[in-house]
Amino acid sequence: MSTTVTDSGSQGPGSDQPPAQRVPRSRVIVASLVGTTIEFYDFYVYATAAVAVFPALFFTGEDETTKLLASMATFAAAFFGRPIGSVIFGHYGDRIGRKATLIGALLTMGIATFLIGLLPTYYSIGIWAPLILTILRFCQGLGLGGEWSGASLLATEYAEEGKRARAAMWPQLGAPFGFILANGFFLILTIVMQFGTAGHHAVGDHPFLVWGWRIPFIASVVMVLLGLWVRMKLEETPVFKKAERQGQKVKAPVVEVFKTSWVQIIQGTFIMLATYVLFYLMTAWVLSFGIGSPDNGGLGIEYRDFLVIQLLAVVLFAITVPISGWLADKYGRRSSQLVITSAIVVFGLCFGLIMDPALVGTGENVSVGRVLFFLAVGMTLMGLTFGSMSAILPELFPTNVRYTGSGIAYNVASILGAAITPYIAVVLNANFGVGSVGMYLSFAAVITLIALWFSPETKHVDMYTVGRKLVK
Incomplete structure (x- = not known):
């Protein structure tokens, strides 16, 4: 098996490519995987803290649900960025x-995450704390908004025909890997520092609340430096180099993409919604549901215990991402996603049957097996639907607006589906x-099914084509 990729690796017939430049395939894989892992680590470190730490340190009031909602609002700021x-x-x-561009995106995310780790709390600087936190979270969104589409293009534009x-699944693995690193880091800290009570924690002098939570944010700078080193050794993709040689770049990609590829x-956007x-x-x-107080509709599971359950389930996410890529290559992107999204509809309808507190129990009486089963099914479906998205979205767009178009679709979906x-x-x-x-999930999945039904199959598109329109 070849260990290199060349400028003609995914080239359509009749191309006028010059002699190919050999690029180690391992370099392409590492560059696309490491960057997205770091970016998603930074993103999920915030998500974990937004549930377990920030409501206590950056927001005031007696009502725990209100503080959690305020923290979730700052969490959502990134999706608008x-x-x-x-x-x-x-x-x-x-x-x-x-x-x-990928180097710039990585720096934007990394600097914002590092600064969050240094940010004083509400009890030190008052209302400025949640305000600055929201701004830095927004900057995290800016970085991830540029990262995903670039990493996906790096993988797809170097790929062999038929594979x-x-x-494209390699950058997708950055999501579960980043999540495992982020939550694993928090789990280790809570064990070492002996922190972890159910519900949302009151402000106190516990070392974890004072300074321990900051470590995962500050430590991210080490991974950012690693990612920069890998990407500095990166070669430009053959597809972009061909478009550049032939003068096919456009002056205003965002104008061009809305002019030619708005459909x-x-x-x-809606393919990504579910x-x-x-x-x-x-x-x-x-x-938030798992560690929340039963009085507020939660299960009351210990924070550390729930992190373990969640990490076990995320392993299935990582395992099923490559399976998703294989299914998309063998049966087609559209066909495989129609089946998987239908399964998500059914899963949403089962939320009450599996996770109603009256059935699963609360506090010490929680059925851990039932919770793990619920998360395992959800994460398995997540891997199956997410794995091929980094092929589907770039394939919808021509070369000269592919970075912009796939990025806009992916990230507008993040507002509708994640923020x-x-x-x-x-x-x-x-x-x-x-x-x-669960009904909310099923509703979103039905919208995605409609979008998939009216979308083209992109399995055989030529990635070197500029300005072409897809038809079903």
């Missing part, structure tokens, strides 16, 4: 290249019970 990041970084990614979805933006809703229910919301999902889920659960949260 992501489409802006996709436009900014997409412009430069389609104008000057994938490599330099593009399997190649694909809508399709890509994936986002599912993942942020299985990570951010379910953590408000934990917030809505908290409100729904508090007022109507956990079954209503």
Whole structure:
């Protein structure tokens, strides 16, 4: 088996490519995987802290649900930054290249995460603390908004014909890997520092609340430096280099993409909707539900115990991402996603049957097996739907606006499917019970099914084509 990829690796017939430049395949894999792992680590470190730490340190009041909702609102700020990041970084990614843009996205996310680790709390600087926290969270969104589409293009534009979805799954693995690193770090800290009571914690002098929670944020700088080192050794993708040689770049990619590919933006946005809703229910919301007080509709599980359950389930997410890529290459992107999304609809309808506190128990009486089963099913479906998205979305767009178009679709979907999902889920659960949260997921999945039905199969598209339109 070849250990290198060349400029002609995924090239369509009749191309006028010059002699190929050999690029180690391992370098492409590492560059696409390491960067997204770091970016998602930074993103999920915040998500974990937003549920277990920030309500106590950055918001005041007696009502725990109100403080949690305020913390979730800052969590959502990043998702409104992501489409802006996709436009900014997409412009430069389609104008000057994938490599330099990916480095800029990584730095944006890394600096914001590091500064969160140094931020004084409400009890030190008052209202400025949640305000600055929200700004830094927004900056995290800017960075991730530019990261995903660039890493996906790096994988797909180097891929061999017929294996593009399997190649594209490498940056997708950054999501479960980053989550495992983030929650694993918090788990180790809570064990070492002997912190972890059910419910949301009162402000006190416990070392974890004083300084321990800051360590995962500050330590991220080490991984950012590693990611920069890897990406500095990166070569520009052959697809972009060909477009550059032939003068096919556009001056304003964001204008061009809305002019020529606005239908694909809508399709890509709603194709991603169910994936986002599912993942942020299985990570951010379910953590608040699991460790929340039974008086507020939660299960009252110890924080450390729930992190262990969640980490076990995320392993299934990582395992099923490559399976998703294989299914998409063998059966097609659209066909496989139609089946998987239908399963998500059914899963949403089962929330009340599996996770109603009256059935699963609360506090010391919780059925851990039942909770683990629920998370395992959710994370398995998440891996199956998420794994091939880094092939599907880039394949919808022509080369000269691919970075911008795929990034906008992916990140507008993050507003609709992720920014408000934990917030809505908290409100729904508090007022109507956990079954209503599942209905919300099923509704989002039905919208995705409609988008998939009216979208084209992109398995055989030529990634070197500029300006072409897809038809079903």
